[in-house]
Amino acid sequence: MSWRKEQRRAERGYHHGNLKEALLQAALGLIAEKGPGGFTFADAARMAGVSPAAPYRHFRDRDELLSSIAQRGFEQFEALLTQAWDDGRPDTVTAFERLGKAYLAFARDEPAFYSAMFESGLPVDLSPTLQAASERAFGVIRAAAERLAALVPPGMPRPPAMMMALHIWSMSHGVASLFARGDSARRKLPMSAEDLLEAEVLIYLRGLGFPTDRRPPAPKDPAAPPPVPPSGASPGAPSGAPSGPWGTPK
Amino acid sequence: MSWRKEQRRAERGYHHGNLKEALLQAALGLIAEKGPGGFTFADAARMAGVSPAAPYRHFRDRDELLSSIAQRGFEQFEALLTQAWDDGRPDTVTAFERLGKAYLAFARDEPAFYSAMFESGLPVDLSPTLQAASERAFGVIRAAAERLAALVPPGMPRPPAMMMALHIWSMSHGVASLFARGDSARRKLPMSAEDLLEAEVLIYLRGLGFPTDRRPPAPKDPAAPPPVPPSGASPGAPSGAPSGPWGTPK
DNA sequence: TGTGAATGTAAATAACATTTACATACGTAA
DNA sequence: TTACGTATGTAAATGTTATTTACATTCACA
Numbered sequence: 001m002s003w004r005k006e007q008r009r010a011e012r013g014y015h016h017g018n019l020k021e022a023l024l025q026a027a028l029g030l031i032a033e034k035g036p037g038g039f040t041f042a043d044a045a046r047m048a049g050v051s052p053a054a055p056y057r058h059f060r061d062r063d064e065l066l067s068s069i070a071q072r073g074f075e076q077f078e079a080l081l082t083q084a085w086d087d088g089r090p091d092t093v094t095a096f097e098r099l100g101k102a103y104l105a106f107a108r109d110e111p112a113f114y115s116a117m118f119e120s121g122l123p124v125d126l127s128p129t130l131q132a133a134s135e136r137a138f139g140v141i142r143a144a145a146e147r148l149a150a151l152v153p154p155g156m157p158r159p160p161a162m163m164m165a166l167h168i169w170s171m172s173h174g175v176a177s178l179f180a181r182g183d184s185a186r187r188k189l190p191m192s193a194e195d196l197l198e199a200e201v202l203i204y205l206r207g208l209g210f211p212t213d214r215r216p217p218a219p220k221d222p223a224a225p226p227p228v229p230p231s232g233a234s235p236g237a238p239s240g241a242p243s244g245p246w247g248t249p250k
Numbered sequence: 251m252s253w254r255k256e257q258r259r260a261e262r263g264y265h266h267g268n269l270k271e272a273l274l275q276a277a278l279g280l281i282a283e284k285g286p287g288g289f290t291f292a293d294a295a296r297m298a299g300v301s302p303a304a305p306y307r308h309f310r311d312r313d314e315l316l317s318s319i320a321q322r323g324f325e326q327f328e329a330l331l332t333q334a335w336d337d338g339r340p341d342t343v344t345a346f347e348r349l350g351k352a353y354l355a356f357a358r359d360e361p362a363f364y365s366a367m368f369e370s371g372l373p374v375d376l377s378p379t380l381q382a383a384s385e386r387a388f389g390v391i392r393a394a395a396e397r398l399a400a401l402v403p404p405g406m407p408r409p410p411a412m413m414m415a416l417h418i419w420s421m422s423h424g425v426a427s428l429f430a431r432g433d434s435a436r437r438k439l440p441m442s443a444e445d446l447l448e449a450e451v452l453i454y455l456r457g458l459g460f461p462t463d464r465r466p467p468a469p470k471d472p473a474a475p476p477p478v479p480p481s482g483a484s485p486g487a488p489s490g491a492p493s494g495p496w497g498t499p500k
Numbered sequence: 501t502g503t504g505a506a507t508g509t510a511a512a513t514a515a516c517a518t519t520t521a522c523a524t525a526c527g528t529a530a
Numbered sequence: 531t532t533a534c535g536t537a538t539g540t541a542a543a544t545g546t547t548a549t550t551t552a553c554a555t556t557c558a559c560a
Contacts, residue, residue: 013524014523035371038371167449179420264556
């Protein structure tokens with residue numbers, strides 16, 4: 001039963017060569033499977049083929065490994081959001097909605113990172129680098145909100161961009177946490193989390209004075225088609241396409 | 251060192267008499283302090299003055315205790331929301347906003363319950379009674395949304411009440427999770443979580459076509475004051491009172 | 501009063517996190 | 531090339547936890 005260990009040792013020698021990375025990967029896999037609480041330091045070591053004490057050469061303790069993963073998660077998150085925002089192309093509102101979708105996509109596609117970042121109970125405010133990473137990620141939303149705020153139609157009250165950013169963050173986070181986690185989404189929904197969030201954001205944007213009825217034709221930015229929202233769209237769904245921000249639940 | 255245990259035993263006899271409840275209370279305290287992960291079954295037993303095996307007479311395992319707490323939490327949550335909604339008095343919109351406040355208040359005042367309910371990683375969908383309790387709590391929001399949907403001004407698209415309920419839930423949950431947890435709120439904000447959520451909900455409601463400018467005078471329900479939102483309210487805050495859904499950050 | 505069901509206890513097992521003392525390999529300066 | 535300091539692993543030990551099993555005490559009630 002130890003031939004396997006010996007075998008592995010023979011293959012890689014006394015030194016692993018890349019243990020830190022291997023541990024991170026192992027932990028990532030374990031967290032994705034069994035949640036941030038179900039991950040054990042010993043398991044990760046076993047998975048990497050080293051003794052239970054080896055990880056301590058690379059991480060002060062279990063929490064530091066978790067924290068490293070969260071850190072990396074925030075970095076990837078920031079990259080994803082940046083890409084989704086794409087500097088506001090083709091127009092601010094479209095890009096803004098893409099941001100929300102990206103949030104959900106991350107929660108769904110990177111459950112391990114998401115868990116470590118938001119569900120591990122780690123005190124984000126204790127690690128300066130972690131907090132910084134978190135703030136950089138939020139900064140993308142913040143910047144987008146800044147641009148959006150500048151476009152609030154004249155005559156409408158214009159809330160601080162920071163506030164708009166926090167609103168969007170909380171909507172995305174709320175939908176993601178409640179409905180986009182767990183393999184089969186813990187709670188049943190009459191629609192996808194994506195559609196739910198999209199509708200939510202669109203209603204919010206309308207509340208800020210943005211026209212939100214156009215959809216297929218995405219003209220340039222300051223172009224504002226019919227400023228009057230379409231009326232009388234009951235759940236019956238007359239036409240084939242969604243008549244408002246929400247379609248008929250399929 | 252065992253005199254204390256003997257002492258306690260003498261006071262209460264071989265049987266604790268109320269162990270189940272004592273364990274729940276102990277766990278509640280521990281979770282409030284150290285988070286849902288930092289609570290140990292053995293600790294709760296110790297705190298109740300019984301042997302480490304005693305709890306197993308009342309809970310199948312650690313998870314079942316946690317689950318019981320979550321269950322009780324959802325029940326209290328439902329009660330709190332019901333009270334806040336107060337059947338839509340004095341008017342639907344006001345009561346609706348109170349609902350959001352109650353959500354935050356619960357997250358803040360009952361961190362242990364909130365943790366067990368939403369941050370413990372428990373598979374809510376696995377316990378039928380837990381899921382039912384969760385759905386009853388959401389039912390309050392759902393019912394409120396139902397009433398609100400009926401008031402969407404004619405001429406505005408009216409989203410399904412269920413969707414509105416989910417929107418409100420996600421906003422509240424997002425704000426609560428991100429900004430109303432942890433003794434000193436992990437992330438710094440330019441305003442209180444309550445104000446943040448209130449503004450968010452008001453903008454959302456405006457997006458649905460509700461007039462959202464009145465504040466001190468709360469007239470009867472179907473009474474709809476100036477349907478035109480106030481214009482030109484830059485962050486400078488001209489008058490003393492909040493000029494829109496948001497005041498100046500103090 | 502006797503008895504079965506509840507409720508606790510003690511002791512044992514297995515898994516972890518973490519520490520300490522010791523072993524090995526790697527890079528580098530002489 | 532070699533000697534040495536440092537980085538990286540290992541083995542063994544400690545203390546804690548979850549959980550189970552066999553046994554003890556007490557309660558409710560016939």
